[in-house]
Amino acid sequence: MRIKNICCIGAGYVGGPTMSVIAFKCPEIKITVVDSSPEKIKAWNGPIDKLPVYEPGLSEIVKKVRGRNLFFSNNIKDSIQQAQMIFVAVNTPTRTSGKGAGMAADLKNVESCALDIAKYSNNNKIIVEKSTLPVRTAEKIKEILIKENSHVHFEILSNPEFLAEGTAIQDLFKSDRILIGGDPTPKGRKAIKALVEIYTRWVPKGKILTTNIWSSELSKLASNAMLAQRISSINSLSSLCQKTGAKINELSKAIGLDHRIGPHFLEPSVGFGGSCFKKDILNLVYLCQYYGLYEVAEYWNQVVLINDHKIKDFASRIVNKFSNDLSKIEIIILGWAFKANTNDSRESPSIYVAEQLYLANASLSIYDPLVEKDKVINDIKTYWKKSKNFKKIVTDISVLGNQKFDIKSYDVCVILTEWDEFKEIDFKGKVVFDGRNLLLKVPNKNYEYYSL
Ligand code: NAD
Ligand code: UGA
Numbered sequence: 001m002r003i004k005n006i007c008c009i010g011a012g013y014v015g016g017p018t019m020s021v022i023a024f025k026c027p028e029i030k031i032t033v034v035d036s037s038p039e040k041i042k043a044w045n046g047p048i049d050k051l052p053v054y055e056p057g058l059s060e061i062v063k064k065v066r067g068r069n070l071f072f073s074n075n076i077k078d079s080i081q082q083a084q085m086i087f088v089a090v091n092t093p094t095r096t097s098g099k100g101a102g103m104a105a106d107l108k109n110v111e112s113c114a115l116d117i118a119k120y121s122n123n124n125k126i127i128v129e130k131s132t133l134p135v136r137t138a139e140k141i142k143e144i145l146i147k148e149n150s151h152v153h154f155e156i157l158s159n160p161e162f163l164a165e166g167t168a169i170q171d172l173f174k175s176d177r178i179l180i181g182g183d184p185t186p187k188g189r190k191a192i193k194a195l196v197e198i199y200t201r202w203v204p205k206g207k208i209l210t211t212n213i214w215s216s217e218l219s220k221l222a223s224n225a226m227l228a229q230r231i232s233s234i235n236s237l238s239s240l241c242q243k244t245g246a247k248i249n250e251l252s253k254a255i256g257l258d259h260r261i262g263p264h265f266l267e268p269s270v271g272f273g274g275s276c277f278k279k280d281i282l283n284l285v286y287l288c289q290y291y292g293l294y295e296v297a298e299y300w301n302q303v304v305l306i307n308d309h310k311i312k313d314f315a316s317r318i319v320n321k322f323s324n325d326l327s328k329i330e331i332i333i334l335g336w337a338f339k340a341n342t343n344d345s346r347e348s349p350s351i352y353v354a355e356q357l358y359l360a361n362a363s364l365s366i367y368d369p370l371v372e373k374d375k376v377i378n379d380i381k382t383y384w385k386k387s388k389n390f391k392k393i394v395t396d397i398s399v400l401g402n403q404k405f406d407i408k409s410y411d412v413c414v415i416l417t418e419w420d421e422f423k424e425i426d427f428k429g430k431v432v433f434d435g436r437n438l439l440l441k442v443p444n445k446n447y448e449y450y451s452l
Contacts, residue, residue, distance in 0.1 A: 001194045003029060003126075007083035009113045011035035011044055011072060013168070013275075013344060014130060014161050015089035016053045020061045021172040023070035025202045032071045032079040044072035054343040054370055057169035080120040085194065088113045089130040089161070094279045103286035105134050105279065114141045118148030126191045129158045132276065134283055135218040155191040157182045158213050160220030165274065166341030178208045181216025221284045225300055228277040230265040232306040238268040238452045239313065248452055249440055268452045270353065270416060270435030271311040273338030275346035278304055311349045315356035317450065318414065318433050326362035332410040333357075334425075335417025335436075336368035336376050343370040345379055349435065350416040355384045357414070358397065365398040365405065369419055373401035415439070 008019045011033045023031045035041050043052040045066075048059045062070070073079055080086060090109040095101050110131060117127060127145070129138060138156045145154045158181035163171040178199045182192040192210050199208055211219070234255075238248035248268045256263030272278075281304050288297035322329060338348035345351065350366075358364055366376055376399045381390050407413070407425055415422055418436040427447040432439065437451050 001084070001190060003085050003194050003198060005029070005083050006031045006085050006087065007079040008033045008087040008089055008130070009035070009076070009080075009116070010087075010089035010091070010109075010131070011037075011040050011052075012089065012091060013053050013165055014163070015087070016044060016051070017055055017058055017163065017168040018089065018130065018161060018172060019087070020058060020065060020070060021169065022198060023065040023068075024061050026198060027065075027069055029198070030069050030071070032073050032083070034073050034076045034079045036076070038074055041072045041074050054341075055166070055168045056341055061169065076116055077120045080117055080125075081122060083125065085126045085128060086117055087128045087130045087159075091275075092131045092133060092279075093275075094282055100286050103282045103289075105132075105283045107133070107137065107140070110137065110141065111144060114144040115148060117154070118145050121149060121152050121154070124153045124155075126194060127154055127156045128195065129156065129217070130161055132160060132220050132224070132280055133158075133217055134287055135214050135221070137217060138213050153187065155182070155187050156213070157191055157195055158216035159195060160216060162220075162223065165344050166339055173202070175203055175207060178203050179211065179216050179219055180208065181211045181213040183213060221280050221287075224277055224280040225284050225303065227265050228272055228281055228307070229300075229303045231267075231269065231272045231277075232303040232310075234266045234268050235271065235310045235452075236306050239310075242452075249437055268437055269310075270314045270349045270452070271307045273346070273348040273350075275344070278307070278347055311352050312356070314349075314433070314435055314452075315353045318353075318357060318412070319360045321431075321450075322360075324360060326357060326360045329362055329412055330410045331357055331362045331364050331412045331414060332405065332407070333364060333366045334368075334413055334415045334422050335419055336366055336371040336379075337417050337419075340418045340420070343372070343375075345371050345375060348379075348416070351379050351383045353414065353416060353435070354380075355387060358384075358387055358393070362412075364396075365400055365410070367400045367402070367405055368417065369402050369421060371401070373399050373403075376401065 006029055008015045015033055019031050019033050040052050048063050051059055088110060090113055092105045095104045095106040138158060142156055160179055180192055180195050182188040196208055234252055237251060241248045252266045252268060255261055256266045281300055285297045285301045333350055333354050336345050336348060336350045338345060354364060377394060380393060387393055412431045413427060414433045415438055416435045418438050422438055423442055431448045433450045440451055
């Protein structure tokens with residue numbers, strides 16, 4: 001079967017870029033990306049320099065395909081009806097209440113997609129799980145689909161996404177691998193083949209891996225857990241370096257030169273952020289507990305605990321340096337995004353470090369070249385747990401967004417995102433806490449410098 005019409009539910013950091021690239025590579029396929037948020041769809045259809053997702057190279061591609069074979073729409077019903085293949089790319093955050101609260105993935109968005117698909121489908125469909133899901137979710141989706149609509153056949157595939165924010169387009173163009181899991185039945189194999197055919201338009205065949213559906217679902221959680229584990233490992237060692245006089249960057253290089261270990265994902269940091277590592281590992285921990293594998297659960301949980309510890313420890317180092325009272329100190333937080341080249345601040349260490357500094361009475365300014373002012377304020381409102389008086393907070397601190405600032409106005413600079421532009425700042429006479437070891441290689445340290 002040749003796919004001519006695709007619907008993608010979820011126009012976020014995954015749905016937007018992945019569908020843009022498929023549309024670019026497969027001009028004969030009509031792709032409609034739908035979302036329950038009208039504002040998001042409006043933004044995807046709006047000015048090219050104000051797309052809701054910032055990714056290097058994304059706007060250039062959207063410019064070429066939008067209105068050609070890529071469409072953004074609120075019309076979920078028609079888009080589902082017309083599609084042969086439906087990607088589900090909705091968010092799957094950690095549950096905040098009920099069974100598994102604080103650990104398990106909340107599948108309500110995925111379930112609601114399954115209900116919509118069942119309700120609006122009047123011919124056979126291939127459903128592709130693009131969201132990151134706990135192993136055996138396909139079973140649940142199938143149950144809903146069969147219960148709600150027994151007139152058509154739904155074939156479910158798992159095709160997890162491995163792109164990283166900030167390099168999404170590059171990752172999508174040159175994926176390390178494409179993973180497709182499906183049922184080993186004739187219909188399952190046919191569906192796998194249809195999806196493989198799409199990717200073979202630009203991905204070498206050897207990089208397209210087909211597996212059973214459970215291996216595919218679990219591989220995604222496992223990949224994120226392995227990546228995050230490397231960061232927590234190097235970050236735990238950076239604490240030991242501080243005590244012993246060893247240097248973490250030298251350690252990281254020495255370890256990474258062993259070809260069995262490799263150099264990637266060994267950058268020490270204030271801690272990993274982003275919408276996925278923490279939630280996916282907690283989900284893995286929950287799954288292990290569910291299956292009674294308590295020691296395995298404990299092992300993976302430690303990756304998250306080390307990360308939380310690292311963020312707290314970094315903030316404490318700043319507070320301790322000034323004997324727990326920052327009341328006369330002007331601090332600028334440099335970077336709110338969870339990493340460079342994205343406008344995403346979900347789970348950014350900045351959110352937590354800034355709160356600790358605020359609680360120690362610091363006079364805070366917050367700057368990021370891409371995260372908008374409103375988003376920073378919303379993060380503070382949503383995630384600052386110990387500082388409740390929101391009205392007072394927003395008058396106390398200065399959220400600069402991407403507004404220009406004069407570094408001379410600050411005593412202490414705290415680098416929390418590895419934006420290149422921070423390397424150009426003249427920090428003369430300042431105290432600099434570098435949560436990314438960004439300035440280690442910059443000569444002329446005429447400032448007081450604290451690295452990781
Ligand atoms: P996101 O929050 O940026 O986007 C999800 C979108 O889905 C939102 O716009 C939301 O309005 C929409 N949505 C939710 N429920 C809906 C429904 N029932 N009907 C229609 N629209 C609905 O999330 P994201 O970062 O794109 O992540 C999506 C999934 O992909 C998650 O499972 C995540 O773990 C996974 N993932 C994310 C990344 C990443 O880098 N962000 C990478 C790989 C995998
Ligand atoms: C991560 C994975 O890298 C992707 O493969 C995956 O698809 C995605 O999660 C997902 O499932 O959402 P992402 O979170 O976008 O991608 O970005 P990363 O580059 O992995 O960075 C995550 C965090 O780790 C950032 O805060 C980054 O600064 C930090 N990090 C990364 C380090 O502290 N050290 C490193 O060596 C690498």
